Every structure is written in structure tokens, then in C-alpha cells.
Amino acid sequence: xxxxxxxxxLKGSTQMVTEFFGFGLNSxxxxxxxxxxxxxxxxxxxxxxxxxxSDPKLEQFLKTVLDQVREWLLKKVIKKLVxxxxxxxxxxxxxxxxxxxDCEKQVDSENTNSKKELKxxxxxxxxxxxxxxxxxxFLPALEDTCTIDVQVYTDKDEETPSxxxxxxxxxxxxxxQVKFKSFSTTVHKVQGMVEYKVKDDE
Amino acid sequence: xxxxxxxxxxxxxxxxxxxxxxxxxxxxxxxxxxxAADKSLDSSSSSVRQSLNFDASILSQSDSSSYFEDSxxxxxxxxxxxxxxxxxxxxxxxxNIQLETSNKKARVEYEQQSTEKTLLHDSDKVKLKEIExxxxxxxxxxxxxxxxxxxxxxxxxxxxxxxxxxxxxKETKCLELEKEKSTLLSKINNLEEKLVVLAKxxxxxxxxxxxxxxxxxxxxILLEDALEYEKANKKLREQILEMQSKLADSEKRLYDQQKxxxxxxxxAAIVRMNKKKLDSIPRLEREARKYKEELEKATSFSxxxxxxxxxxxxxxxxxxxxxxxxxxxxxxxxxxxxxKKQMHYGGSHKVMELERQLQAERTAHQLLLAQxxxxxSSLSSLEGKLEHERKxxxxxxxxxxxxxxxxxxxxxxxxxxxxxxxxxxxxRDAQVALVDSFKAQLDITVxxxxxxxxxxxxxxxxxxxxxxxxxxxxxxxxxxxxxxTELSEQKTVSHRLNAKLKRLNKQMNNTLSSxxxxxxxxxMLDHLRNQLQTVQxxxxxxxxxxxxxxxxxxxxxxxxxxSESKVIHLKDNPLSKKWENxxxxxxxxxxxxxxLFERVxxxxxxxSFADITARAEENASSVKELTEQIIGMKSTLKCEHxxxxxxxxxxxxxxxxxxxxxxxxxxxxxxxxxxxVYKVVNDLAVCSxxxxxxKRTEKEEGGHLILLKNSYSEMESLKQHRQKYLxxxxxxxxxxxxxxxxxxxxxxxxxxxxxxx
Numbered sequence: 016x017x018x019x020x021x022x023x024x025l026k027g028s029t030q031m032v033t034e035f036f037g038f039g040l041n042s043x044x045x046x047x048x049x050x051x052x053x054x055x056x057x058x059x060x061x062x063x064x065x066x067x068x069s070d071p072k073l074e075q076f077l078k079t080v081l082d083q084v085r086e087w088l089l090k091k092v093i094k095k096l097v098x099x100x101x102x103x104x105x106x107x108x109x110x111x112x113x114x115x116x117d118c119e120k121q122v123d124s125e126n127t128n129s130k131k132e133l134k135x136x137x138x139x140x141x142x143x144x145x146x147x148x149x150x151x152x153f154l155p156a157l158e159d160t161c162t163i164d165v166q167v168y169t170d171k172d173e174e175t176p177s178x179x180x181x182x183x184x185x186x187x188x189x190x191x192q193v194k195f196k197s198f199s200t201t202v203h204k205v206q207g208m209v210e211y212k213v214k215d216d217e
Numbered sequence: 218x219x220x221x222x223x224x225x226x227x228x229x230x231x232x233x234x235x236x237x238x239x240x241x242x243x244x245x246x247x248x249x250x251x252x253a254a255d256k257s258l259d260s261s262s263s264s265v266r267q268s269l270n271f272d273a274s275i276l277s278q279s280d281s282s283s284y285f286e287d288s289x290x291x292x293x294x295x296x297x298x299x300x301x302x303x304x305x306x307x308x309x310x311x312x313n314i315q316l317e318t319s320n321k322k323a324r325v326e327y328e329q330q331s332t333e334k335t336l337l338h339d340s341d342k343v344k345l346k347e348i349e350x351x352x353x354x355x356x357x358x359x360x361x362x363x364x365x366x367x368x369x370x371x372x373x374x375x376x377x378x379x380x381x382x383x384x385x386x387k388e389t390k391c392l393e394l395e396k397e398k399s400t401l402l403s404k405i406n407n408l409e410e411k412l413v414v415l416a417k418x419x420x421x422x423x424x425x426x427x428x429x430x431x432x433x434x435x436x437x438i439l440l441e442d443a444l445e446y447e448k449a450n451k452k453l454r455e456q457i458l459e460m461q462s463k464l465a466d467s468e469k470r471l472y473d474q475q476k477x478x479x480x481x482x483x484x485a486a487i488v489r490m491n492k493k494k495l496d497s498i499p500r501l502e503r504e505a506r507k508y509k510e511e512l513e514k515a516t517s518f519s520x521x522x523x524x525x526x527x528x529x530x531x532x533x534x535x536x537x538x539x540x541x542x543x544x545x546x547x548x549x550x551x552x553x554x555x556x557k558k559q560m561h562y563g564g565s566h567k568v569m570e571l572e573r574q575l576q577a578e579r580t581a582h583q584l585l586l587a588q589x590x591x592x593x594s595s596l597s598s599l600e601g602k603l604e605h606e607r608k609x610x611x612x613x614x615x616x617x618x619x620x621x622x623x624x625x626x627x628x629x630x631x632x633x634x635x636x637x638x639x640x641x642x643x644x645r646d647a648q649v650a651l652v653d654s655f656k657a658q659l660d661i662t663v664x665x666x667x668x669x670x671x672x673x674x675x676x677x678x679x680x681x682x683x684x685x686x687x688x689x690x691x692x693x694x695x696x697x698x699x700x701x702t703e704l705s706e707q708k709t710v711s712h713r714l715n716a717k718l719k720r721l722n723k724q725m726n727n728t729l730s731s732x733x734x735x736x737x738x739x740x741m742l743d744h745l746r747n748q749l750q751t752v753q754x755x756x757x758x759x760x761x762x763x764x765x766x767x768x769x770x771x772x773x774x775x776x777x778x779x780s781e782s783k784v785i786h787l788k789d790n791p792l793s794k795k796w797e798n799x800x801x802x803x804x805x806x807x808x809x810x811x812x813l814f815e816r817v818x819x820x821x822x823x824x825s826f827a828d829i830t831a832r833a834e835e836n837a838s839s840v841k842e843l844t845e846q847i848i849g850m851k852s853t854l855k856c857e858h859x860x861x862x863x864x865x866x867x868x869x870x871x872x873x874x875x876x877x878x879x880x881x882x883x884x885x886x887x888x889x890x891x892x893x894v895y896k897v898v899n900d901l902a903v904c905s906x907x908x909x910x911x912k913r914t915e916k917e918e919g920g921h922l923i924l925l926k927n928s929y930s931e932m933e934s935l936k937q938h939r940q941k942y943l944x945x946x947x948x949x950x951x952x953x954x955x956x957x958x959x960x961x962x963x964x965x966x967x968x969x970x971x972x973x974x
Contacts, residue, residue, distance in 0.1 A: 049792065072791040080787055094782055103796050162796055165787040175785055182786040 022130050028202035029088040033081050034060075035140050035198070035205065036096060036114070039147055040077060040165075041067045043098060043112055046151045049161055061141040063148075079178055080165050087169055088203065091118035095168035099185045103160045108187045110154070110161075110211045117204040131201045139198035143207055146195040153193070154211055187212050366814060373840070376847050408445060415442060467703075487637060488682065495634070501627050508620040515613035522606050525599055532596050539589045546582050549575075640877065642682060811840050884957050894925070897953070901960035911949070922949055934959065 055066035087093035910925035942952035
């Protein structure tokens with residue numbers, strides 16, 4: 016980790032945020048039952064036991080996503096990372112896991128920002144991950160088979176890489192919204208939230 | 218004797234050798250396994266030992282030393298042989314044991330193998346059964362699949378028929394359109410021809426005009442031309458009408474938006490009202506607390522009453538006892554009289570004693586009487602107290618019941634208010650969601666107000682809501698302004714078009730009035746065509762703008778600016794890929810299944826083997842087309858279904874709203890338990906059974922609403938109203954209003970009484 020006594024660098028912050036996204040996406044996929052349970056293995060991170068995928072295809076996909084996100088984080092052009100869950104049959108959007116990212120534009124790759132302890136940042140990340148894990152209690156069960164989509168909101172001028180294509184936003188009409196705690200590395204601030212479709216009978 | 222001894226030793230040696238041989242034989246014949254043989258071996262060894270002992274005893278008895286030495290030597294040799302024999306026996310026993318163990322091992326192995334084989338056999342049997350079951354299940358599945366295929370085929374056939382019918386309709390429409398087109402073309406051709414003719418005629422007319430201006434034939438042709446122009450004019454007018462209808466639509470939308478704003482304002486007023494009502498909650502809670510205290514007092518009173526009752530019972534028992542004593546005293550007096558009589562006859566000493574006893578008895582009686590009086594007085598006072606307490610208790614009970622009723626009503630009102638509040642909140646949320654440009658993200662998280670009072674918290678929430686509401690209103694206002702600007706733009710466009718139209722009309726009139734010039738008409742036609750093209754171009758542009766606006770709207774809903782950000786979608790998602798593959802595989806299998814089914818059908822029909830493939834492929838291609846058509850139809854059906862659902866939801870929502878408004882305005886709740894039967898319940902109804910039924914009569918009978926008889930409608934209190942408003946005036950609304958007024962007065966009187974209390 017690129018954190019030292021004086022502060023955290025852009026690289027270090029990017030590394031931390033990317034790592035968080037990796038664990039976050041994995042635990043969402045596990046908690047929401049998008050992939051079967053036997054495709055996940057336990058891994059210790061931030062003092063938590065987090066389930067991480069062992070499926071090579073999904074691993075590869077997440078790797079490409081995270082590599083791309085890392086690049087965008089370093090460029091400070093990323094604004095949002097959205098994990099969309101939609102019904103396979105009806106193609107209806109049932110859930111959106113949104114991570115808003117605020118980048119501190121003044122920090123360079125070499126310069127450091129204010130002095131925030133690594134432990135504090137890790138504690139904040141742990142709290143967010145705990146909230147993600149606990150969110151299963153209030154989210155409605157995904158009764159039908161669902162598939163996922165990953166969307167990233169970037170600056171308009173940013174070139175679209177080969178692994179991606181431009182599209183319109185996938186939104187949920189009349190969605191219920193629950194915000195999670197945020198965490199900040201002083202370079203990047205991540206605010207997570209989940210949007211879900213409320214059933215008519217509720 | 219010596220001879221005897223030698224014979225004995227010989228006999229011993231012989232027996233030993235015999236035994237040894239026998240053992241050897243047995244060894245050779247592998248009789249060691251037999252347990253009986255073992256026994257015989259033991260017995261034989263023991264017999265040998267016995268014979269040796271016997272021999273020794275005989276030898277001890279012998280006299281001659283030489284012979285003794287010989288015999289000893291022989292005996293030693295015999296003993297040696299015996300030892301050897303014993304060793305051999307031991308070795309044989311050892312081999313015997315070894316053989317036995319090997320035999321046992323062999324048996325165990327054999328048994329194990331046999332059990333394994335039986336287990337294998339059993340597992341094979343089970344597997345066979347499972348396979349059989351699987352085969353059966355597969356057959357069943359196959360049958361089911363066949364049935365399903367048949368069903369799908371039927372459906373496909375039906376769909377095919379439907380599609381065919383639609384296709385025919387479309388074809389007929391197409392034909393009609395083509396006919397129309399051909400007629401229009403023919404008309405155009407005619408017009409062009411006519412134009413040519415007109416040009417020619419014009420030329421001729423010009424020549425003729427020089428000759429004679431009042432030629433009738435040319436006038437007729439001119440009139441026809443005028444008619445044609447009128448037709449074109451009509452078309453243009455239709456276009457204008459279309460534009461006007463669009464304008465009307467946009468105005469309608471504007472009106473809807475204005476209506477929405479009015480609704481919002483109404484909601485805001487309701488919220489304000491609710492807020493005012495919520496202010497009275499603490500007062501009501503205070504009253505409720507007071508009544509609770511009174512109730513506690515009443516319960517303590519009732520406990521006192523119970524204690525007093527117990528005291529009364531004990532006093533009653535005491536009085537009973539005193540009465541018994543009085544009776545006893547009477548008996549004693551009678552005895553005293555008797556004794557007095559006896560005194561006249563008996564001694565005076567006894568009389569004196571008896572008189573003393575009597576006096577003592579009398580004093581005791583007097584004391585008892587005094588006690589009785591005291592007790593009776595205390596009893597009467599206690600009874601008075603009891604009655605007073607009872608009265609108080611009943612009064613308190615009545616007040617408590619009344620207060621309970623009031624509390625219930627208040628609770629009901631509170632609930633209603635809450636429901637209204639929730640409805641208002643829901644409405645607000647719905648409106649907020651509808652207005653996607655709601656930029657400020659709502660923080661639902663309500664801070665933990667453990668220390669705050671619930672009313673205060675509610676008030677704060679209400680204030681928050683009203684603030685959010687205001688922002689939403691502002692947004693709507695902004696949207697409305699945008700729409701207004703759009704509308705004004707559209708209006709200017711329509712004005713421009715109208716002006717163009719007028720100009721064209723003028724031109725037409727001019728052309729009609731002026732002598733016909735074919736070149737000018739052509740120019741006009743070209744001009745119109747150009748205009749049409751430009752209009753189409755504008756339409757396409759509008760469509761493109763709409764798509765871009767939809768995109769922008771999506772980004773705005775996310776709180777982002779389209780000019781600054783874009784949405785990127787990540788490719789090669791394994792899950793969606795997997796599902797795509799599954800769907801593709803399913804489709805492939807379906808087509809394969811269809812193809813095979815076609816083949817089977819053709820085979821069943823008895824076609825030759827060579828034709829089958831070609832025919833099946835033909836059928837498959839037709840099926841493919843059909844399936845594509847079916848998919849298209851399904852998608853349209855889905856769209857229609859969603860539309861219908863949305864409409865239904867909207868209708869339900871409006872019905873609910875209307876019901877609520879009706880209830881708020883009139884105080885009557887309306888239900889429809891049966892078709893054309895309506896149940897109305899007043900909000901202020903005292904009893905749950907106080908409701909009325911109305912029924913709408915059939916159309917043939919006039920389709921009027923009539924009041925149905927029930928216990929409530931037949932009540933005396935309603936009789937007057939019924940006669941006055943229903944029978945005399947025939948007004949149901951007046952009748953219901955009268956009932957509401959009555960109930961309101963009753964309610965009001967009750968509440969005033971309560972406040973006076």
C-alpha cells in the first residue's frame with residue numbers, strides 16, 4: 016500500500032478503491048445469489064471473511080472490469096460504477112448497486128493529500144462491506160433468474176475502450192433507495208447505495 | 218517270568234510302532250483336519266504312556282539284572298522312539314493347526330467373496346431397477362414432450378391461422394392501399410394529362426379567347442380544374458387539421474400539467490390541514506392520561522366496595538348469632554317461669570340462685586342488645602356508604618366508557634390522518650419519481666430522534682416533506698415553463714405553417730382566377746413536394762432529438778450532466794453470455810426438434826426417403842418465418858399487456874383517489890359488494906350495522922338508484938328523511954346529507970356534553 020506517515024498517494028488510493036470494488040462486487044454477487052454458492056471461496060480481508068468467486072470466467076470478467084476501473088481512477092475520470100441486476104426473462108431492471116466516486120482533482124500521482132491513517136480507511140471500508148452484506152435482510156428476494164451488467168459513468172471526453180461500448184443508463188422506475196456509509200481515502204471518496212424495485216403488494 | 222517280560226516289552230514296542238504307523242498313515246491321508254482324529258491321536262498317546270508305565274512296573278518286579286539291563290536298554294530305545302514319536306506328533310499337531318488356520322482363512326475369504334458377490338449382485342439389481350425407472354421416466358418425459366410438442370404445434374397452428382388471417386387482412390389492406398395508390402396515380406396521371414390537355418386547351422382557348430371569350434366548353438374545363446384544385450386544397454386543409462390536432466394534444470398536456478399542479482396545491486393544503494390536526498394530538502394525549510388516572514381511581518373504589526361487602530357479610534353473620542342468643546334467652550325465660558311455679562312449691566334457696574342467674578342473663582341480654590343496635594347502626598351507615606360508592610362507581614364507569622369511545626374515535630381519526638399523510642407521502646413520491654429531473658437526491662435516512670417527542674418528530678418530518686414538496690413543485694414549474702416554451706415554439710411553427718397555407722391558398726385562388734398555366738402548376742407541385750420533404754426531415758430531426766433527450770433524461774435522473782459525462786457498458790459479461798448461449802441452444806434445439814418432427818410426420822405420411830429432407834427443410838423454413846412472426850407478435854402482445862397493466866394501475870389509483878375525495882367531501886364510504894348494488898357507510902355512524910344499500914335498476918326499468926330495505930333503513934329516525942327526501946323530492950343526495958347532518962349533531966352534542974363533564 017502506498018500510504019505512509021505523510022499521506023496517501025493517488026496510486027495507493029486507486030489500489031485501495033479497486034480492491035474494495037473487487038470485494039464489494041464479489042460479495043454482492045454472492046449475497047444476491049446471482050451465482051451458485053459453490054462458486055465462491057472464503058477470503059480474509061479488512062478483518063472480515065468475504066466470499067470471492069472461484070469461477071474462472073467470472074474472475075476474468077471482474078479482472079477486466081477492475082483493471083479498467085483502476086485506469087479510470089488513476090485518470091480521475093470515473094464518476095460512478097453501477098452493478099445492474101436484471102430479470103433474464105423480462106429484462107426488467109430489479110436492482111442497482113451504485114457506487115458514486117468523487118475524485119480529488121488536485122492530487123497528482125506523486126503528491127500526497129492530507130494525513131489519514133490507513134487503519135481508519137480500512138475501518139471505513141469494513142463498515143461499507145458490512146452494510147453490503149447486511150443489506151440482504153431488507154432487499155426483496157430475487158425470485159426469478161437474474162443476470163448482471165456493469166456500467167461505468169465517465170467523463171464525456173474519455174475514450175471508450177475496446178472492452179466496452181457506450182449505452183444509455185439502465186434505471187429503475189419508482190425505485191426504493193438505501194444509502195450506505197461512505198469511505199474516503201482523501202483522494203477518492205466512494206458513496207455506495209442500492210436501488211431496488213418495490214413489489215406492488217408491499 | 219522273563220519270557221513274559223520280553224513278550225510285554227515286545228508287545229509295547231509293537232503297539233508303539235503300530236500307533237506310529239497309523240499316525241503316519243493318517244498324516245499321509247491328511248486326516249489332521251478332522252477333530253475326531255485329533256482325539257484318537259491323544260487317546261493313542263495316552264495309551265502308549267499307560268503301557269510304558271505298565272511296562273515300568275513290570276520291569277521293577279523283574280529279578281534278573283542282565284535281562285533288566287537289556288530291557289532297560291530296550292526301554293530307553295523305546296522311550297527314544299516314543300520321544301521321537303511325540304515330536305512327530307507335535308509337528309503333526311503343528312501342521313494340523315496350520316492347516317486348520319489356512320482352512321479357516323480360506324473359508325473366511327470364500328465367505329467374504331460370496332458376500333461381495335451377493336452385494337454386487339444386489340447393487341446390479343438396484344441399478345437395473347433404477348435404469349428401468351429412468352427409462353420409464355424418460356419415456357414419460359418423452360410422452361410429455363410429445364404432448365408439449367403437440368400443444369406447441371396446435372398453438373403454432375392457431376398462431377399460424379391468426380397470422381394468416383392477419384396477413385390476409387393486411388394483404389387486403391395492402392390491396393386496398395395499392396388500389397388507392399393506383400387510383401391516386403391514375404388521378405395524378407389524369408391530372409397531368411388534364412394539365413397537358415389544359416395546356417393544349419389553354420393554347421386553344423387563348424386562340425379561341427381571341428375569337429370569343431364566352432365559349433362554354435372552355436368554361437367547363439376550367440371548372441373541372443377548379444374542382445381538382447379544390448381537392449388539393451382539401452388535402453392541405455387536412456394537413457392543417459392534423460397540425461391543429463397536435464396543437465390541441467399539446468394544449469391538453471399543458472392542461473394536464475396545470476391540473477397536476479392544482480393537485481399538488483390541494484395536497485399541500487391537505488398536508489397543512491393534517492399538520493393542524495396533529496397539533497391537537499398532545500391535548501388529546503393529556504386527556505387520555507387524565508382518564509386513565511380516573512379509571513385507576515375507579516378501580517381502587519371498586520376494591521373498597523368489595524372490602525365493605527366483606528365487612529357487611531361478617532356483620533350479618535354476627536347479627537344472626539345474636540338472634541340465636543335471643544332465642545336461647547326466650548327459652549331460659551320460659552324455664553324461669555316454670556321454676557317460679559316450682560318455687561311456690563319448692564324451697565326459697567334455689568329460687569334465689571335462679572333469680573341471680575336470671576339477672577345475670579338479663580344484663581348479658583341487654584349488653585347484647587346494645588351491641589346489636591350499634592352493629593345495626595354501623596351496618597346502615599356502611600350500606601349508605603356502599604350505595605354512595607356504587608353510584609360513584611357507576612358514574613365513573615360511564616365516564617370511562619364515554620372516554621374510551623372518545624379515545625377510540627380519536628384513534629380512528631388519528632389513523633385516518635396517518636393514512637392521509639401516508640397517501641400524501643406516496644403521492645409525493647410518485648410525483649417525484651415521475652418528474653425524473655428531480656435533481657436533489659432525497660435523504661430517506663431519518664435521524665434517530667429517541668429524545669424527541671413523536672409529535673415533534675412527525676412535525677419535523679412533515680416540514681421536511683413540505684420542503685421537498687416545494688422543491689418538486691418548483692421542478693414541475695420549471696418543466697411547465699419548458700413545456701410552455703416548447704408550446705410557444707410549436708405555436709409559432711403552426712402559425713408559420715398557417716401563413717404558408719394561407720399564402721398557398723392565395724396562390725391557388727390567384728391561379729384559379731388567373732388563366733391556367735401548366736408550367737406554374739408544375740412549379741407549385743414541385744414546391745409542395747419540396748415542402749413535404751423538408752417537413753419529413755424536420756420530423757426525423759425531432760425523433761433524433763427525442764432519443765437524445767431520453768438519454769439526457771436518464772443521466773439527469775442519475776444527477777449527472779450529459780454534456781459532461783457518458784455511460785459505458787462493459788462487454789463480455791459471462792452471465793449474460795451464458796444466458797445468450799443457453800437461449801441460442803434452446804432455439805437451435807427447438808428448430809432441430811421441429812425439423813425432426815417434420816421428418817417423422819413425412820415418414821408417417823409414407824413419403825419416399827429422398828424427398829423427406831427437402832420437404833422437411835421447406836417446412837422448417839416456413840416454420841422459421843412463422844416463429845419469427847410469432848416472436849414479433851409476442852413482443853407486441855407484451856407491449857400491449859404492459860400498456861394495459863399501466864392503464865389498469867392508473868385507473869385503480871384514480872378510483873382510490875376519487876373514493877377518498879368522495880369520502881372526505883361527503884363523509885360516506887362507498888362499496889360495491891355485488892354488481893349494481895352499492896353499500897354506503899357514514900363516517901360518523903355510531904353502530905357498525907348502520908349502513909345503507911342502493912341498487913341500480915335495469916335499463917328497461919329506468920336505470921334508477923333505489924334504496925334497499927335493511928334494519929338501518931327501516932329505523933324510525935330515518936323514516937322522516939326517507940319520506941321527505943326520497944318519496945317527496947326523490948333526491949338521494951339530500952337524504953344522505955340529512956342523515957349526515959343528524960349524525961353530526963349527535964356527535965357534536967356528545968362531544969359538548971363530554972367537554973361540559
